[in-house]
Amino acid sequence: MIPIAIGFALLLWELASRWSGLPAFILPSPAAVFNRTVRAIQDGTLIRHTLATLIEVLGGLILGTVSAIILGYGLAKSRTVERFLSPYIVASQSIPIVAIAPLLVIWFGPGRLSKIMISALIVFFPILINTIVGIRSVPDDLRDLMRSLLATRWQIFSRLEVPAAMPVLLGGLKVGATLSVIGAVVGELVGANEGLGFLINIGRGVYDTTLVYTAVIALVALAMTLFSLVVLLERHLLAWRDTGEPKL
Amino acid sequence: MNPTQDLLRADNISLTFPNGNGGLHVLDSISLEVSPDEFVCIVGPSGCGKTSLLRILAGLLEPSSGQVVFSGERLARPQRRIGFVFQQANLMPWRTAHNNICLPLELAGIAREEKQDRSRSLIELMGLQGFEEMYPRDLSGGMAQRVAIGRALVHEPDVLLLDEPFGSLDALTRERMGEELLRIWKAHRGTLLMVTHSIPEAVLLADRVIVLSERPARVVLNLEIPIPRPRSIDLTYTEEFGSLAAQIRGEIRVNVD
Numbered sequence: 001m002i003p004i005a006i007g008f009a010l011l012l013w014e015l016a017s018r019w020s021g022l023p024a025f026i027l028p029s030p031a032a033v034f035n036r037t038v039r040a041i042q043d044g045t046l047i048r049h050t051l052a053t054l055i056e057v058l059g060g061l062i063l064g065t066v067s068a069i070i071l072g073y074g075l076a077k078s079r080t081v082e083r084f085l086s087p088y089i090v091a092s093q094s095i096p097i098v099a100i101a102p103l104l105v106i107w108f109g110p111g112r113l114s115k116i117m118i119s120a121l122i123v124f125f126p127i128l129i130n131t132i133v134g135i136r137s138v139p140d141d142l143r144d145l146m147r148s149l150l151a152t153r154w155q156i157f158s159r160l161e162v163p164a165a166m167p168v169l170l171g172g173l174k175v176g177a178t179l180s181v182i183g184a185v186v187g188e189l190v191g192a193n194e195g196l197g198f199l200i201n202i203g204r205g206v207y208d209t210t211l212v213y214t215a216v217i218a219l220v221a222l223a224m225t226l227f228s229l230v231v232l233l234e235r236h237l238l239a240w241r242d243t244g245e246p247k248l
Numbered sequence: 249m250n251p252t253q254d255l256l257r258a259d260n261i262s263l264t265f266p267n268g269n270g271g272l273h274v275l276d277s278i279s280l281e282v283s284p285d286e287f288v289c290i291v292g293p294s295g296c297g298k299t300s301l302l303r304i305l306a307g308l309l310e311p312s313s314g315q316v317v318f319s320g321e322r323l324a325r326p327q328r329r330i331g332f333v334f335q336q337a338n339l340m341p342w343r344t345a346h347n348n349i350c351l352p353l354e355l356a357g358i359a360r361e362e363k364q365d366r367s368r369s370l371i372e373l374m375g376l377q378g379f380e381e382m383y384p385r386d387l388s389g390g391m392a393q394r395v396a397i398g399r400a401l402v403h404e405p406d407v408l409l410l411d412e413p414f415g416s417l418d419a420l421t422r423e424r425m426g427e428e429l430l431r432i433w434k435a436h437r438g439t440l441l442m443v444t445h446s447i448p449e450a451v452l453l454a455d456r457v458i459v460l461s462e463r464p465a466r467v468v469l470n471l472e473i474p475i476p477r478p479r480s481i482d483l484t485y486t487e488e489f490g491s492l493a494a495q496i497r498g499e500i501r502v503n504v505d
Contacts, residue, residue: 139338141334141335141336141338142338142340144303144308144332144334145332145334145338146355147308147326148306148307148308148326148330148331148332149326149328149351149352149355149356150326150327150328150355150356151355152355155355159340159351159354159355160340163340163342164340164342166342238342240341240342240343240344240383240385241341241385242385
């Protein structure tokens with residue numbers, strides 16, 4: 001079904017670029033974009049900038065996820081900590097990321113670090129919430145079971161809380177994976193000297209619209225790949241949820 | 249160490265849950281004792297605090313007053329030597345049947361080979377061969393509860409506390425599981441204390457039945473069941489069985505009205 005859907009979209013695009021009468025710098029044909037993409041791959045620009053964005057995205061995703069899980073666990077375990085910190089967390093989330101991206105670029109410089117920070121920031125919230133929900137969803141009876149078996153804190157964490165929270169946590173990671181790409185690109189659009197966001201800026205500046213399209217397609221591919229990787233991870237880790245065997 | 253014969257004893261246990269108007273009085277100075285290798289059932293109207301009592305006996309819940317004595321010592325927190333079977337099978341859905349059974353051994357740091365040996369014999373005893381690698385979602389209620397009982401027995405506790413273990417099963421499975429429990433008890437020996445709301449189940453299985461009143465629960469009857477073993481489900485049609493059951497039912501009814 002997916003190849004048909006993509007083919008259909010390409011056909012519509014081709015027809016639109018042919019008959020809409022829009023100039024090529026607004027709506028280039030798929031063929032033109034394809035040629036530009038091939039050229040960008042051949043001269044190495046696309047690979048270089050995709051790689052730069054990928055590093056920022058992964059950095060942001062890892063930093064955001066790890067810090068959100070640590071803080072989320074603390075919040076899930078302690079109502080006091082939660083009451084104290086939640087106003088700050090909610091307030092920080094009401095600031096649009098695009099609005100503070102320039103600030104982060106000033107603070108952390110025009111290099112990769114600022115993009116990693118922006119990406120981490122945007123990834124942080126959904127993972128945090130899902131960690132809290134996941135840890136709180138651990139059934140009381142299973143906690144009692146672990147207590148009755150004299151499980152240590154570490155055993156309760158590793159054998160009960162982590163696996164029990166995993167489905168919800170992976171749901172958060174799915175959202176986080178796509179958001180991390182957005183975060184990195186926002187940072188690159190504000191100020192950078194590499195990355196796909198930077199490439200978009202360049203293309204726009206010199207009216208090379210086909211290059212903008214190329215960069216956008218690369219971004220979509222990047223986000224979809226990340227998302228699919230999380231789905232694969234989910235399938236592997238949560239195999240117990242659906243074994244597909246009949247009930248006996 | 250222990251002047252009397254009991255393995256597990258409750259001395260004047262009371263329990264009050266704090267709430268708005270003075271607290272919810274659940275248990276009212278309950279005393280009972282269970283001897284080694286005895287099978288005791290606790291029966292009472294639903295909501296009378298049977299589960300709370302069992303949780304106190306397991307060391308999972310602190311009584312408001314009174315104490316639990318386990319093999320001569322005051323029980324302050326859970327013990328490995330006290331096994332617990334929950335109302336729902338309470339399995340870890342991400343673990344296979346085999347790995348659920350192994351959990352207590354794993355937590356106690358038992359070596360791999362010994363773990364394998366013990367879990368294998370438990371799986372055999374529970375009639376779970378062929379189900380080892382299944383996840384809980386693929387097990388029926390009865391099978392899941394077998395795994396849960398296997399898990400409670402795998403580290404060979406001195407006493408097994410069962411909280412309405414068959415409560416969520418259908419009537420036929422329930423009867424089968426009762427007979428299975430007797431078989432396991434015979435093979436394994438050990439002390440069983442089971443909460444149930446089924447009077448026939450209690451009379452069929454237990455050496456002694458303890459009847460609790462409505463909340464706040466008191467012990468209103470402590471009845472020996474002199475029916476010789478082995479017992480089978482056909483006993484339920486005998487006169488002796490009927491009169492014992494009637495006695496228990498009468499006591500519950502009197503204390504409800």
